[in-house]
Amino acid sequence: MRIGELSSRTGVNAHQLRYYEAQGLLEAERGANGYRKYGESAVLRVKQIRHLLGAGLSSEDIAYLLPCAAGEAPELIGCPELLAAMRARLQRLDDQLDRLARSRDALADYIDAAERMGSRTYPPFEDTDQQPVPA
Structure with missing residues (x-):
């Protein structure tokens, strides 16, 4: 065909x-x-x-x-070479998931800390014309 x-x-x-x-x-x-x-x-x-x-x-x-x-x-x-290759790929995926989970946890901690600060601005600006730059 x-x-x-x-x-x-x-x-x-x-x-x-x-x-x-x-x-x-x-x-x-x-x-x-x-x-x-x-x-x-x-x-x-x-x-x-x-x-x-x-x-x-x-x-x-x-x-x-x-x-x-x-x-x-x-x-x-399930030949040994095949299983070794698949296990290596699975380990790489597990490593990526671990890194993502750590990044997610750190970001969630930053968000929680920022929310606890409430309406206070950081750093405090003495000149009222200056405002924090949004991310």
Whole structure:
């Protein structure tokens, strides 16, 4: 099938399909006319890619994982290299969540402190023409 048909069957635009191909995630043969030709398995492969992207994996991660993928969801065969890569990605996400939680807590503390100050201005301005600059 050509790229337009693959696009219609998967709901993924042709530009993205070409990107997947450039990243080594999707393979196409070239016809004598230079057009891409995809096999029937490309539909499943694109669905796998979309699911893995939805899990927050990068195209580099996905290229590594796809050889171990089976089914549309996909199910991933638990080879040691695959598990190590997924655990590393999960750890990076956990680290990001921890940093975000700390930032959120610090911001909430600043807001609470500012609200406790009430209508007082800080720093106090002696010249009534000067006003605090809003953030």
